[in-house]
Amino acid sequence: MNRHLIAAADLSRDDALLILDTAEELARMSDRPIKKLPTLRGRTVVNLFFEDSTRTRISFEAAAKRLSADVINFSAKGSSVAKGESLKDTALTLEAMGADAVVIRHDASGAPHRLAGWIRGHVINAGDGMHEHPTQALLDAFTIRRRLGGGRSGAGGLDGVRVTIVGDVLHSRVARSNIALLNILGAGVTLVAPPTLLPIAVDGWSCEVSYDLDAVLPKSDVIMMLRVQRERMTAAYFPSVREYSRRYGLDAGRMAMLPEHAIVMHPGPMNRGVEIAAEVADSPRSTIVEQVANGVSVRMAVLYLLLGGAELTGEPR
Amino acid sequence: MNRAADTWLIRKATLPSGQSTDLLLHDGVIAETGTRLAAAGAQVLDADGLIALPGLVDLHTHLREPGREDAETIGTGTRAAALGGYTAVHAMANTEPVADTAGVVEQVWRLGREAGHCDVQPVGAVTLGLGGTRLAELGAMADSAARVRVFSDDGHCVSDPLLMRRALEYVKAFDGVIAQHAQEPRLTEGAQMNEGAVSGRLGLAGWPAVAEEAIIARDCLLAAHVGSALHVCHVSTAGSVEIIRWAKSKGWRVTAEVTPHHLLLTDELAESYDPIYKVNPPLRTATDIEGLRAGLADGTIDCVATDHAPHPSEAKDTEWADAAFGMTGLEVALRAVQQAMVETGLLDWAGVADRMSVRPAAIGRLGGHGILPAAGGPANLTLYDPAAAPEPVDPAAHASKSRNSPFRGVALPGHVVATFLRGTATVLDGKATS
Missing domain, CATH: 3.40.50.1370 (Aspartate/ornithine carbamoyltransferase)
Known part of the structure; x- marks a missing residue:
C-alpha cells in the first residue's frame, strides 16, 4: 500500500x-x-x-x-x-x-x-x-462485487463487468475515481452524457463514450447515475432540467431495458425525478442504501x- | 552617477554577427570598435568567448510597485532585470493604484531612473482601473514625462470589441500600440490550466486555446480595419501563431511576444498540483511549444517577453485553485531562450539579439535601446557566456523579491557576465554592481 x-x-x-x-x-x-x-x-x-x-x-x-x-x-x-x-x-x-x-x-x-x-x-x-x-469508487466496486457475485461474498476483480456511468462526468470526482478503479479491476466502462458534460479530451480515456442511453442500457451490468448539480442547470450545459431528464434520466421504462441481473447505483444525494425516477431508486435493483x-x-x-x-x-x- | 568617468575597454567580444571585436565604451556610447584598441585609464574586461548582445529589452514586466512592494519593488525588479541582461523593461500597468494616469506612470518612470539598474518604461492601462469599460486618459500618459507608447490592461482582456476598436484608433494620434492580453472572459470563467487531456484527468477547470485565438483573430481584424498597431501579449498556442502569421501576411500592423516558459514548459507539470506552474495564459502542450518556437524562429512572433510576475510565497504555498497566476522570469530568460532556441538550432545569436532587444525596443517605441553594438551607438550591452556549463536554477539566489520561478532545479545553459547601461556596468562577474 x-x-x-x-x-x-x-x-x-x-x-x-x-x-x-x-x-x-x-x-x-x-x-x-x-x-x-x-x-x-x-x-x-x-x-x-x-x-x-x-x-x-x-x-x-x-x-x-x-x-x-x-x-x-x-x-x-x-x-x-x-x-x-x-x-x-x-x-x-x-x-x-x-x-x-x-x-x-x-x-x-x-x-x-x-x-x-x-x-x-x-x-x-x-x-x-x-x-x-477514491473511497467512493472502492465502495462502489465493493458493492458491484457483492451484488454480481451471485449472493456469495465477493472475491477477485471485476473482469468483464460492463459498467455504464451516466451524467456529469466533466465535473465529477466520483466518475474519475470510478473509471480509474474499474479499469484497474478489469471492468469495461461506458460513459453516457450530453457532450457538454464530458471532458474535451475524453477520447483519450480508457472507456467508451455514447450520447445515447437507450442504446447502452441492454449492454450494461451496472448503471451508475451521477447527480446533476444545481449550478449546471443554469449554465447552458443543457437546455432544461426536463430535457436532461428525458434524454439522460433513468425511469422505469429505461430500467426495463436493462438485463435482468443489472443493478442501479447512485453515489447520493439523489435528485429524484431528475437523473433517477423514484420508482427506480426504490426498486430492488437499486443498491443505493447498500452503498x-x-x-x-x-x-x-x-x-x-x-x-x-x-x-x-x-x-x- | 558619474557616467563620464566610466571608460571600459571590452576585449575580444563576439558580436551577434559572429565577428570578434574590442569595444571601447566612453561617455555612455560605444566610442570605438576594432581590434587591439587601447585606452589609457580604461577598465578592461576580457570578453573572449563572450557574446556582446545589445542590452535586452523586456516588453512585459510586472514590477509590482506601487502597491505590492511585498512581491517586488522597482529596485529589486530592475536589479533582477540587469542580472538577466536587460537594460530596459516595460512595467505593466496592473499596480495598485493602476497606472492609468499621468501621475502614476511618471512616478514609476522616476523610481526606475532613481534605481538605475535599467530603464523603466511604464505601460499605461487601456481602461480606467483596468475595468474594461472606459478608456483611461491615454493621451495624458503619452504626453507625460514617461512618454507612454504601449498601453495594456494585461491581466485582463479588453474584451469589449467596441472599446478595443476605439483604443486602437485613439492611440494612432501619438504612434501608440495596444498590447492585448487575449483571453475571452466567458470561455475562461474559473479557468485553472490549459484545457486538454491533463486538465480532464486532474479535474482542473480548462482554459481552452480558442479563448486566446478568438480574441487574437478579432483584434487582428480590428487593427486592420482602423489601420492601427496591435501587439499580442504572451502568445501561448500553435493556433495563435497561425492566425498572427496570416495577419502579417496581409501586411497588417500586428506584433507578438512569447514568454520563455511557454517555449519550454508544458501543462503536464500541473500533475504535481504545485501552483508554481500556474500561470496565465497557462502552460500548453508540446505541440504548442513546437508552433511557438517555429513562430519565433521565422519572425511571426517578434520577440521574447518575460511576463515576469513575482508573487510572495504565501500566494503559491497553497492549493492550486487558490494560488496566484504567474512566474518570475527576468533572471533566467536569456538562458531559457538559449535552451529553447539556440541549442535547438532554431535561432543564432543574431536572431536572439533581434528577438530580445531590437524588435521589442521597436515595438515599445523605445529610443536608445535595441541598437546592435557599433561605434557611435549607445553603450547598452549584455555580455553573455553561452558556453557556461548548465547550472540548476536556484530561485533563492535571485535578486527578485519573489521565488516563484518554474525553472527551480532545472539546469539551463549560459551565464550573463556583465550588463552595461549607457556605459555604466550594472552587472559585473554575474553580480549586480549596486
Whole structure:
C-alpha cells in the first residue's frame, strides 16, 4: 500500500483487491452484536472537511470509531479557516495536535496532494474538487462485487463487468475515481452524457463514450447515475432540467431495458425525478442504501491498512 | 552617477554577427570598435568567448510597485532585470493604484531612473482601473514625462470589441500600440490550466486555446480595419501563431511576444498540483511549444517577453485553485531562450539579439535601446557566456523579491557576465554592481 490514499488511479490491482477483501472481512465483523474493534486504539484520525458533506464525514467517523480510533472533526465553517487561515497552516496545526491520519474533503482539486507534502501523517482523500473520490469508487466496486457475485461474498476483480456511468462526468470526482478503479479491476466502462458534460479530451480515456442511453442500457451490468448539480442547470450545459431528464434520466421504462441481473447505483444525494425516477431508486435493483453501509466497511479497511493497525485477530501487524 | 568617468575597454567580444571585436565604451556610447584598441585609464574586461548582445529589452514586466512592494519593488525588479541582461523593461500597468494616469506612470518612470539598474518604461492601462469599460486618459500618459507608447490592461482582456476598436484608433494620434492580453472572459470563467487531456484527468477547470485565438483573430481584424498597431501579449498556442502569421501576411500592423516558459514548459507539470506552474495564459502542450518556437524562429512572433510576475510565497504555498497566476522570469530568460532556441538550432545569436532587444525596443517605441553594438551607438550591452556549463536554477539566489520561478532545479545553459547601461556596468562577474 502507498502511504496515502489520494487517487484511485494510484492503486495497483493488488492494493485494490486487498482493500476490498479487508472490507469484506470487516463487514462480517460488523454483523456481530458488538461492532467495535480495538485495532486503532490510541490513534487519532482528523476529519478535515472544507465542504459540507455530512454523509461522507459520518461514514468516515463511524469507520474510525469502529476501529477504536480517536476522531476529531474539523469543519472549515466557523473555524480559523473562515478567518483566512491557509490550508498549510491548518494542516500544520492539526499535525502538531498529533493527527495520525487526516481525512480531507476540499473543493480544490489537488488539495490532498498539497496536504501530503506538508504533514507527516497519512492523507486520505474524501473528495477533492473535480479530481477524485477514491473511497467512493472502492465502495462502489465493493458493492458491484457483492451484488454480481451471485449472493456469495465477493472475491477477485471485476473482469468483464460492463459498467455504464451516466451524467456529469466533466465535473465529477466520483466518475474519475470510478473509471480509474474499474479499469484497474478489469471492468469495461461506458460513459453516457450530453457532450457538454464530458471532458474535451475524453477520447483519450480508457472507456467508451455514447450520447445515447437507450442504446447502452441492454449492454450494461451496472448503471451508475451521477447527480446533476444545481449550478449546471443554469449554465447552458443543457437546455432544461426536463430535457436532461428525458434524454439522460433513468425511469422505469429505461430500467426495463436493462438485463435482468443489472443493478442501479447512485453515489447520493439523489435528485429524484431528475437523473433517477423514484420508482427506480426504490426498486430492488437499486443498491443505493447498500452503498452507504458498504462505505463504512471500505473506509474501515482503508484506515486499517494505511494506519497499520493490529491484526484483526488481535496481534500487532 | 558619474557616467563620464566610466571608460571600459571590452576585449575580444563576439558580436551577434559572429565577428570578434574590442569595444571601447566612453561617455555612455560605444566610442570605438576594432581590434587591439587601447585606452589609457580604461577598465578592461576580457570578453573572449563572450557574446556582446545589445542590452535586452523586456516588453512585459510586472514590477509590482506601487502597491505590492511585498512581491517586488522597482529596485529589486530592475536589479533582477540587469542580472538577466536587460537594460530596459516595460512595467505593466496592473499596480495598485493602476497606472492609468499621468501621475502614476511618471512616478514609476522616476523610481526606475532613481534605481538605475535599467530603464523603466511604464505601460499605461487601456481602461480606467483596468475595468474594461472606459478608456483611461491615454493621451495624458503619452504626453507625460514617461512618454507612454504601449498601453495594456494585461491581466485582463479588453474584451469589449467596441472599446478595443476605439483604443486602437485613439492611440494612432501619438504612434501608440495596444498590447492585448487575449483571453475571452466567458470561455475562461474559473479557468485553472490549459484545457486538454491533463486538465480532464486532474479535474482542473480548462482554459481552452480558442479563448486566446478568438480574441487574437478579432483584434487582428480590428487593427486592420482602423489601420492601427496591435501587439499580442504572451502568445501561448500553435493556433495563435497561425492566425498572427496570416495577419502579417496581409501586411497588417500586428506584433507578438512569447514568454520563455511557454517555449519550454508544458501543462503536464500541473500533475504535481504545485501552483508554481500556474500561470496565465497557462502552460500548453508540446505541440504548442513546437508552433511557438517555429513562430519565433521565422519572425511571426517578434520577440521574447518575460511576463515576469513575482508573487510572495504565501500566494503559491497553497492549493492550486487558490494560488496566484504567474512566474518570475527576468533572471533566467536569456538562458531559457538559449535552451529553447539556440541549442535547438532554431535561432543564432543574431536572431536572439533581434528577438530580445531590437524588435521589442521597436515595438515599445523605445529610443536608445535595441541598437546592435557599433561605434557611435549607445553603450547598452549584455555580455553573455553561452558556453557556461548548465547550472540548476536556484530561485533563492535571485535578486527578485519573489521565488516563484518554474525553472527551480532545472539546469539551463549560459551565464550573463556583465550588463552595461549607457556605459555604466550594472552587472559585473554575474553580480549586480549596486
